[in-house]
Amino acid sequence: MAICLGAAPESLPGATRGKLLLRVVDKETGRPIAARMHLKNKRGKPVLPRGKGLVKWRDHFVFDGEVVLELAPGHYEFELEHGPEYRIRTGHFEIASKAETTQTLELERYVDMRAEGWWSGDLHIHRSPDEISLLMRAEDLHVAPVITWWNRKNRWTDRPFPSPTVSRLPGDRWVDWMAGEDEREGGALLFLNLPKPLPIADAKRDYPSSVKFLKMAKEHPEAHVDIEKPFWWDVPLWLATGQIDSMGVVHNHLWRDRVLDNEAWGKERNRHLYPPPSGVALWGMDIYYHALNCGLQIPPSAGSASGVHPNPVGYNRVYVHTGETCSYEKWLANLRAGKVVVTNGPMLRPKVNGRLPGAVFEGRSGETLTLQPTLKLALREKIDYLQYVKDGQVVRSIRLRQVRGKLPAIEFDQSGWFLIRAIANHPKTVRLAMTGPYYVRFDGRPRISRKSAQFFLDWLTERARRLPRKPESEFRETIAEFRKARDFWRNLVDEANSP
Missing domain, CATH: 4.10.860 (DNA Excision Repair, Uvrb; Chain A)
Structure with a gap:
C-alpha cells in the first residue's frame, strides 16, 4: 500500500521543512486512535520528526490520533501500528519544501482479544509514568506495571508514594505505579502489586541474596514476583523457594526487528544446539520446560523492557483470560492460575476439552486420557505450523493447511503436561506465541523428571x-x-x- 503526499522535494540548499497533518482512525468506527509510527528516510535510516505531542523512543514515536509532523523535504517510508490486534499499515510519502499537507490513515482491527475475554499486559516497562497513558492507548495495552524503582534508582525518593498505587485509566486500563526490579549478578526479578519499594538501593552485586528481597515481597499476600528471563543464574535458587508466580518466556531479548543474541550475564546456551536468531528464544523455552518437568506449575509471562531496549511498550505481551470484565487483582490472579497466552506475534485463543490453559486433568493408573485441543488463530505474518510440546519435547508439528478446522487429539497414559506454540518465519528475529501449559496428573501426582x-x-x-x-x-x-x-x-x- 502506497500513499503519496505532496510532490517530490527539490534538492536546494536551505529548503525549509514541510508540514504533514496526520490523522489516524479506526477503519470500522472512524474514530481517532493513538498509534505508533516507524518512519525512515530514503537511506533507510529511522527518523524522529518534530511535532507537538510526540512521544519518541529509539526508532519510533507515538501520538494521540492527530499530529503535525515537521520534516525536511524528501522521501519517507512508514509503518503504522496500533498494537498486534490491528494490521500494520505501510506506505510512503514525499515532503516538499514549505508544503502543508493533510492525510487520514485507517487502521484495521483483525482480531479482538478483549471481546473473547483475553486482556493484554506487559510485565516489564521502563518508560516515564508521565507517558504511560498515551503509550498504553497507542499499543492497545490493558495492564502496565511501570518499573519506578530499580537497583539504585527510585522515583519515590523525593516524592510521596502515589495513592492508590494502582490506577484505573479510561478504556479499562490499569497502571501499577509501584512495580520494581532487582537486577544484579544472579539476574532480575520483577515485583508487582507492592505498597512500597523494597529496600534494594544499597544492595551489592551479589549480596544480599535476591532471595532476601523475594521473601520481603512475599510478606505482602497480593504481591506478584516474576522471573524476568529463564536463563538468569539464580533461577534454580528462586524456583526452589516455591514463591515464584510466573516466568518471562517471551522476554526482552526478543526485539521487533532483531534479537539481542546473547544471555547477558546469565547461563549461556550451546550455540550449536541453539543457533541464531531463534536460539535465544528456544533456550529460554527449554529451561522453562525443565521447570514444568519438575512438577512446578508456573505460568509463562512476557515483557518488553521498553525504555531500556528498543522495543515498543507491549511488543512482548501476555494475554490473561478474565472474561467480560477485568481488574488488576483479577488479572494477576488469573495470570498465576495459568490462564494465559504469551506472544509477540500470532494471536492464539486455546481451549482443551473446553477448558482454558492452566487446567489440570486427572486420571488413574491404567487409563488413557484423550485431550482435544481447539484453537482460534489470527495472524499478521505467515506461520507454517503449530507445535504440540509434551513434557518438554515437540511431539507433533501440524501444518496449517492440513488442519481443516480440527486439531488432532493428544493422549496421556501417565502424568505430564503439554502446550501449543506457533513460531512465525522471520530472518532476523523470533515472532512466536505459546499457550500456558495444561497439566495431567495420574493418581494425584505430577510428573517429575x-x-x-x-x-x-x-x-x-x-x-x-x-x-x-x-x-x-x-x-x-x-x-x-x-x-x-x-x-x-x-x-x-x-x-x-x-x-
Missing part, C-alpha cells in the same frame, strides 16, 4: 561456585539459601517418577 531435576541441581552447584567468599558474613548467609535449594533439587531427583 530426574533429568530435569538434575539439570537444575547441576546449575545451582555451578552458580554457587561463582559466589565471592568475601564479605564472609554475607557469603555465609547466602550460601545457606543455596543449601536449602540444593536439598530441594536433591529431593526431586530422589523422588522422580520419570527419566
